[in-house]
Amino acid sequence: MLVDAHAHLLPRDYPDDAPECFPRMEPIDGDTARLHLFGASRFRAKDVFFDAERRIEALDASGVTTEVITPMPPLLRYDLPPADGLSLARHVNEFTTTLCATDPERLIGFGIVPMQDPEAATAELAAMRAAGLVGVEIASNIAGVSIGDERFLSFFAEAERLDMPIFVHALPSPTDRLPRSAMGTYVVGLEGALAAASLITGGTAEKCPNLRVSFSHAAGGFPLMVPRAQYFWGGTWNEEPAIPGKAIAYTEGPSPLDYARRFYYDSMVFDRRALTYLIDLLGHDRLLVGSDFPAMDREEPAGRTLRSLDLPEDVLTDITWHNAYRYLGIDPPG
Numbered sequence: 001m002l003v004d005a006h007a008h009l010l011p012r013d014y015p016d017d018a019p020e021c022f023p024r025m026e027p028i029d030g031d032t033a034r035l036h037l038f039g040a041s042r043f044r045a046k047d048v049f050f051d052a053e054r055r056i057e058a059l060d061a062s063g064v065t066t067e068v069i070t071p072m073p074p075l076l077r078y079d080l081p082p083a084d085g086l087s088l089a090r091h092v093n094e095f096t097t098t099l100c101a102t103d104p105e106r107l108i109g110f111g112i113v114p115m116q117d118p119e120a121a122t123a124e125l126a127a128m129r130a131a132g133l134v135g136v137e138i139a140s141n142i143a144g145v146s147i148g149d150e151r152f153l154s155f156f157a158e159a160e161r162l163d164m165p166i167f168v169h170a171l172p173s174p175t176d177r178l179p180r181s182a183m184g185t186y187v188v189g190l191e192g193a194l195a196a197a198s199l200i201t202g203g204t205a206e207k208c209p210n211l212r213v214s215f216s217h218a219a220g221g222f223p224l225m226v227p228r229a230q231y232f233w234g235g236t237w238n239e240e241p242a243i244p245g246k247a248i249a250y251t252e253g254p255s256p257l258d259y260a261r262r263f264y265y266d267s268m269v270f271d272r273r274a275l276t277y278l279i280d281l282l283g284h285d286r287l288l289v290g291s292d293f294p295a296m297d298r299e300e301p302a303g304r305t306l307r308s309l310d311l312p313e314d315v316l317t318d319i320t321w322h323n324a325y326r327y328l329g330i331d332p333p334g
Contacts, residue, residue, distance in 0.1 A: 001332075002303050003324035004059075004067040006167075006216055006266045006290030010036055010075075011095040012050040018091070019084050023075070038074060048294045050095075052102040058294070059106060063301040065321065068328070069100065070110040070137040072295065073169050078116040078143040085114030089124065097131050105333045110135040110167055115142045115152070122155045125162055134328055135164050139171035140195035147195050148202025156208050163329050165212040168195050170220060192220030196263060197229075205259045212327050214264035214288060218278055222260070227281070229256035257281075264327045266290025267319065272305050284315045288324050 012034065014022050023038040025045070032047040048054040049072075059067060071092050077085060093111040100109035111133040113121035125136065136159060141147065147168065159166055170191040172183040196219040199205045215222070227239075232249045233256055234242030244250045261282055267275060268290040278287060289306065291298040299305060303320055311319075325332045 001065045001321040002063060002289060003321045004064045004291050004293065004298070004302060005214065005264075005288035005324050005327070006268060007067040007069050007293045008049070008072045008295050009069050009096060009099060010045050010049040010072050011092055014091060019087065021077070021080055021084050022088055022091075041074070046294055050099070052099050052107065055099075056103060056106060062293075062298045063303075064298070066106045066108060066324075066333075067293070068108045068110065068134075068167075068324070069096065070167055070169065071096065071112050073139065073171050076112060076115075076137070076139040076169070076171060078114070078139065080114070080116070082114055082117035082120055085116055086120055086124070089113050093128060093131065093133060097133060101132065104132070108328065108330075109133050110137045112137050113155075115139070115155070118152050118155050122158045125155075125158050125164060129162050129164060134330065135167060137167045137169055140168055140191040141171065141173050144173055146198040146202065148198025148200070148204050150202065153204060153207060156204050156211055160208045160211040165214065165327055165329060167214050167216070168192075168219075169216045170195070188217060189220030192217055193222040193225055195219065196222040196260070197225065199263075200229075200256060200259045205262060206254070209262070211262075212264065212329065213262075214266060214327055216266055216268070216290065216292075218265040218267070218269050218274070219263070223265070223278055223281055226256050226260045261286060264288055264323065267306060268292060272309055275306060275309060279311075279315075284311070284318055285323055285326075287319045288327060289320055 013025050023036060026035045028035055033044050036043040036045045048058050075092055077088060089112045096109040096111060100107040111128040113124045113136060115121050115138055170188040172187040172191060178186055192215055196215055230239060233247055235246030236243055239257060242250055264286055265278060266288045269275060289303055306319060
């Protein structure tokens with residue numbers, strides 16, 4: 001078995017009477033793809049983005065048993081007026097529910113919420129759960145505000161109460177320190193790191209100890225940053241016992257690495273050496289397979305680099321599917 005815990009969808013259509021700020025999907029003559037129009041953006045969306053039959057065919061072709069499907073990150077429109085943001089989220093969530101209902105064991109859907117209005121986002125979670133959506137996707141920042149900001153704590157607390165996992169997808173934020181060509185590469189790595197660190201430093205990880213959160217692309221640079229935080233916390237190298245009198249930021253209770261090991265991280269880091277580091281530092285029980293499909297092509301077969309590490313069978317089994325069901329909080333099929 002193999003569960004792809006990072007895959008995406010786009011709705012096939014949007015309502016004719018939708019606000020002007022909504023995307024549009026237009027047919028392409030002689031093509032099963034559709035043209036996704038969103039402001040100045042023009043994107044040819046292959047039919048596998050929105051066609052359940054094509055998704056199942058793609059799963060079979062790459063050796064994937066099940067995929068966890070979240071909306072494409074550009075649909076996380078936190079710049080919209082809250083009412084429009086809620087309307088867009090509900091339309092996308094309805095489409096996700098319908099798509100995944102065609103084969104619930106193989107297609108597991110996450111919804112989205114208007115995080116620009118934390119109260120509305122929090123209130124929407126129970127309805128999403130009741131509709132059959134298993135979890136919720138959010139961006140790594142909310143219109144430039146850290147997800148670890150106190151204003152979002154009630155949202156995370158409600159997700160914890162409802163036993164709903166959260167998928168944090170790195171979403172580039174404007175910066176004048178790197179060119180726009182770096183938005184999908186280096187800036188994504190920075191965003192993932194800031195999002196994970198903010199949940200620790202902002203107190204969310206402490207206040208929501210049973211919250212299950214995963215990060216796209218292994219939270220970017222976070223796994224290389226957290227040992228430094230560990231040193232400042234404990235005053236020692238190599239995770240040796242803390243020396244409170246030597247530490248710069250020692251507090252009783254969990255260390256930065258303890259908190260980091262509560263999170264989940266997808267394996268889409270593009271290099272076997274990076275995977276080895278993640279397993280060694282964070283633990284094999286924290287890793288999920290991810291692909292970004294169909295925005296990016298899967299490895300063929302899926303998990304090829306992971307399997308090249310010659311891991312013990314129980315470790316490989318955990319990463320390829322056991323961890324995913326633990327993260328999702330649902331029983332595996334069969």
